[in-house]
Amino acid sequence: MDDTSVGERLRIARESARTTQAEAADTIGVARTTLIAIEKGQRRIRTHELQKLASLYGMSANALLRSEAVHLDLIPRFRKLMQSAEDDVLDAVKLLNDLVCSEVELEDALGVRRQLSYPPERPLLPGNVRAQAEQDAQELRDWLGLGSGPCFDIISILELQIGIRVFLRPLPPKISGLFAYDERAGACMLLNSNHPPERTVQTALHELAHFISARRQPEALLSEKEHNSRDEVYANAFARCFLTPARAVRQRFAELTAGQSRLTRRHIILLAHAFGVSREAVTRRLEELGLAKRGTWDWFIANGGISDEQVRQVVGDGSERSVDAFKPRGPIPPRIALLATEAWKQGLYSEGQLSSLLGISRFDIRALVDENGNEEGEADELFKLS
Template sequence: MNAAAERLSDREVGERLKLAREEAGKTQADAASVIGAARTTVVAIEKGQRRIRIDELQKLAAAYGTSANAILRREAVQLSLAPQFRRLSESEDDAVGTSSRLLNDLVTAELELENALGIHRERRYPPERPILPGDNRAVVSQAEADAQDLRDWLGIGPGPIGDIVSVLDLQLGIRVYLCPLNSKISGLFAYDPRAGACMLLNALHPRSRLMTTAAHELGHFISSRTEPEVLTESSLFVSREERYANSFSRGFLTPSRAVRQRFQDITAGHSHLTRRHIILLAHAFGVAREAMVRRLEELGLARRGTWDWFQANGGITDEQARQVLGDIPSRHFSASETGVQLPPRLALLAGEAWKRGIYSEGQLVRLLHLDRYSVRALLDSAAAEEGEEDDLVKLPR
């Protein structure tokens, strides 16, 4: 391929500059001030009507927190994801913004490395199921049915889902990232035609909460994957989309038939529902104890108000759970493992790109938004694995 074919067009450069500017929160007037030009000049550059000079490109890239090389690389990707949020009522805007930028950075880096390595990530998306007209009961009914249909489509069967992240990533081809986030952020979902469906989940949250968040975002993916909106649990009005996602999550993680069967097995011979029953059921399905009781109430397996009764009588504590289950890790990562880290697949792509000489250490520092020490540790690991390579373990092509 010749150099002319490799070079980006003025329009492509302009589009990338516009996305970089918007991601950096800058206006066209800000950009014009950086290069000492009129705003109309910036408008023309972003539309591809005026070729940008190299000194202007360098100044704008620096102002946008990127580099001229990143803007001009053919395999480079510029995204501006608009995530849907799953967050608590007291979430702060700066925490939301930080998490959104992190998701955008991770997806952008992964896409660029895939382009550089010639890798195409396969998507196995089921058809979208728009929410049908009807009252709240109709929304709940559809969500339950859609959740069961997806389980059938995936071939999961009626039992509990042990690892929902593997289901999302390996079976559906959704980009899933588990990273330490602000404790007030549960997760984000975004969709982009180039990147596909993307999720960022809080690795600091307990497994049960992470499972519920992932299933909730999966509900948005099934029903309205291309329609981003910010959703908060504190909203006085619960949208149909949010009601659907909540019901989908319950139906997907705790399908009625499986719950009824496990409930019968665990409570056989007992006359009352006990804390031990709830702890065992919640653990079996990987959900929170409150979520399990609410589901039992919903299915008519427990009286309405059962959870409130337990709460009024001492609750169901973590210590009681430990007495029943023993010491079982409650998180995907321990506290010592939750520093700056890359998702495993992204780390593998970065190591491979470095081994092939496509990216230097410095380029990876900028692309991955990591410090040089963290990138060096990643590359040392890749180099150690390369030293173990042998024809016996070479992948057939």
Template sequence: MTKVNFKLSPVALGERLKVVRETANITQDAAAKAAGIARTTLVSIEKGQRAARLEEIQTLSRFYGVSANSLLRRDAVHVDLVPRFRSLPETSDSGVEQAARMLNDLVKAEVELENILGVQRLNNYPAEKTILPGDVRKQAEHDAQSLRNWMGLGEGPVQNLIALLELQLGIRVYARKLDAKVSGLFAFDDAVGACVLINASHRTDRRAQTGAHELGHFMATRRRPEIYQDEKYENSREERYANAFASAFLAPARAVMEKFKELTIGSTHLTRRHIILLANYFGVSRQAMVLRLEELGLTKKGTWDWFVDNGGITDEQARQVLGSAADDPAVTDGTQSSRLFLLAIEAWKKDLISEGQMSEMLKLDRENVRELLDEAEEDEIDDLFKLPH
């Protein structure tokens, strides 16, 4: 057998082979058997101690489900988020494993589209904070307000948090239908930046809460992957910080106090109507709104528990107060992944990818992809709207 002259060093190639093997969840024993080599030989290849032969690379790439060319290209960016999530205790759940792979594949697709289109992802990341000794909730409150000021948001409600993350900060954000218990995932990689996946099956207010929670991790624990599950106990300072950050970012203290005073003036008791109007104004769930009021001392501790014990605050009650504004818009796969969609559509128009490849990249069925392409074709009806290059 002959060796091939790689543009990459054996060490760099070995690291890539290790990354794609771990991402594919394949053991060294299985990979070595597929390539017809000893496990010790594969270990040496992955460590860069022994140069891989072309035949071995081709066999391993097919077994791992990647192209040999992508492994050998010097400028290829290899996304390796899945192994990081697997290091967390939560990944024993199959739904979490699937979500981690989904995030990895979507980031990989976006990076590949950037490469073939020759575009670069720009970000506008604020400085990372450090969680200090002391009250993490006070730190989170301060950091959330500081970020709002840095972004020029003032005290008003955030109209579209996902667009804010994607377009103003440059975070890679995706929304896809996930296992119900998984709200979202966050990961950071030096090569591709910050990445967030949100469960598109959840209500709008819950998706906003998830996005703000992951923003808290981005601010203070940027280099630690994170899986957000609502039922998970706040068993760490990092989780308490992220939850407090989300609450403070979506519902700033002063704005909540002012709106609360405005809505309750002349009232002798806090009512469901007050909660519904406040939650709708700040774009958070009714539960999150009541807990925020408790936290700020605007209502007694245990108020939410009282509502739960007395029938809760129902969607029907919200419709009676808000009318059609209470109806949550239908959620479809792919919502809030605008940049990835735009890149895929542009690549398709230039015949750089097929419709089938686009479906695989976006993790959408062919029907949804066809709808996207039809909408894109309808937008190009007049030369007046052509952009200068």
């Protein structure tokens, strides 16, 4: 590996470990200017210096220099975005960084090349950002071939149709999700699997909005975050508009309330069921579109709300479409599971190496390999790939 590549990996490792240049220079007994030269590839690092820096950064020299290892600088980018980022946020960013690096490394090992065909970027323009969000959301639906109909499996749309790398892992309660874009890895997203499905879907669409409007700017969605900026207003509006397109909501509302003079709980339940969103979300959307008076949802809450039992009485047991469609997954996405299994079958990685690479136990790796092996064993010659 050339000195420039080694220096770049050292810089990324140092910033990921939240270590300053001065601290790193002091560790190997050189001036800060010398460390800068090493990171720029202008001065070759010596073996004992490499070992000391690797120890300081909490990794092995082998992990730093392995030719097949992938090193991305998502963490430094987030740190520059959030100068006062807390440890929980930086830990989540490191997790996203590690997961993306692992997937890209498996792709490289198997000779897989992802073809990125993202929808066009739509930077924020002067004027009403909510109106732009409505238009951009519908244009993306048209690009995906969804039209104005309901869509219930948002995660699959992000992964399979748009091509975003999506990971679901348990995160601290205040962290809803992270989004980042890398020129090599493409767009990637980490969502909090501890949150309720409807909230996770909202987070996914919120981060999708940032991908549409400013994809090269990393974003962390926190529960206490201020939502007054134009970027955040746009992202929240985009999520609502994508799930509940205005024309489709107006049309279904007109069908359900034809000949009636009062908005009832039954109307809200049926609309929420039709679009796979919560009762509150659809009521707020009706208020936003002027189909219900402002304060309608607050009135329902003050007068007993809309209970799950009332929902079951109206639409039966399959009452929560959005929850039903949000299928639970294991700690790694299905696609990575297939890549990992194939890499193990070809002898490219051992179970222990896959366990370290993906950050899961050997037991989980063994279960993954066995599951995929059993499925292949059931297939006969008719399903053999050429």
